[in-house]
Amino acid sequence: MSKKETSGIVQFPSEGGRASDAIVDVLQHQILSGELPHNMPLASERDLMERFAASRTVIREAVATLASRGLLDAKPRFRPIVRKPGYDTALSSVGSIVELLLEQTGGVAPLFQSRVFVERGLVRDAAVSATKGDIADLKSALRRNKDALGDSDAFYATDVAFHAVLYEIPRNPIFPTLHRAYATWLAPHWSRMLRSPERNRVNYSSHEAIYMAILERDPDVAEAELVNHLHTAWEHVRQTFDIDE
């Protein structure tokens, strides 16, 4: 027989669990260990069924499971692509649920409120402990924001980028991911909000005030400006399509 037992051929079909679980474990380990390199297409389902001595049903279930965990990027008609997980992986895997929650449980208000909470802490910390490099980053982000005052789309982008800098300062990979989460989940509501050069100017001057407060190492002012900034923006969102709270 030409069957090679290169990797885990599993033999506990009983044991209560699903047969695919064992295969998931093996593939997951291979992905995490780098044995299956990032961005490499997975073997074909028919290959896998030979390697694991399992039916295609089980193989497909295993692949689906790994895809739901973000370890595989499985687009409809294409080969699944190996993805080594990062914090963003976790983010994308909750995406579908969160989107449901945003139109159910209390809507976007709690999420936005949490963002205000986080950014308040961020600007306080920035005011206390931002490095020269951080401040330089903020400054250039602010500059780009100013340059985009006339173009609402560009302004929005540089607005997001300015806030993103705040999330970089803690040097904790969770925060940039969190920022992407907020940007992703709040954007649909944000972008529908009317924009105008006047609004841009107001927002820009808030950014400037926050930057100045950080520069002057004043956490209280920084926080206050941030709160004012986001609350104002929130009011606009609320009024644009009145949210009940």
Added chain:
Amino acid sequence: MSKKETSGIVQFPSEGGRASDAIVDVLQHQILSGELPHNMPLASERDLMERFAASRTVIREAVATLASRGLLDAKPRFRPIVRKPGYDTALSSVGSIVELLLEQTGGVAPLFQSRVFVERGLVRDAAVSATKGDIADLKSALRRNKDALGDSDAFYATDVAFHAVLYEIPRNPIFPTLHRAYATWLAPHWSRMLRSPERNRVNYSSHEAIYMAILERDPDVAEAELVNHLHTAWEHVRQTFDIDE
């Protein structure tokens, strides 16, 4: 023909996507709308294939998808149970990925650091705006914590409960969920840490100090005590099984 088209019989097998997606949409809508009540077992697969005029393959895929989104609780050999999603649903759906991340990318340190960040903000806010009710809750939690000083297991539970009260104060459902996330993901490391009456006493006195600072409406002291509290605990975790930073 006796085929009743009670609900969405889908007829775009083409259109590029997967056939199960359409079924997922229908079922998801029925779950969210309450048409399929919470905790109700889903119809059998064979019923569903009749209702949607689809093969069992597709039905099973749809069920798997909904399960991965947390809208169905599908245990191996049992009927899937309908679950109306909440923030905790999102939490459990990221669980498997986060657990992987914790033994990879930087380990638990970033997660713990984020917890410190969050709780700093929480105690500051508590100091500023806790209601009488909040303070009463903190007080009784503190009391239970004190009563459990001699029993390390009970102490751990009341410790977690004390921190949980802080997450209740913003009246934002995201925070209690976040607390459960921290409790879940950090517990495995936490619980392996050695415990002792002395450690309990140190921790309790920190809780007391935090409570007092909140009572005195002093955010700075509250934050400082909280930071001291968590950093001390973190040092112990680090030393217990030395983490490289």
Added chain:
DNA sequence: CGCATAGTTTGGTCATACCAAGGCTTCCAA
């Protein structure tokens, strides 16, 4: 009326087949 038992339902898995879209090779024409 309680409980052991037999029959039925149902989820998990396998084997097979077909289709259409993606990929690849070949080969012609500019």
Added chain:
DNA sequence: TTGGAAGCCTTGGTATGACCAAACTATGCG
């Protein structure tokens, strides 16, 4: 030589049908 069209092979998506063991239900006995 080279760009691209035609045709073949591979592969993922779906449909059937079957079988098993566990879960569920009904039955009947003590």
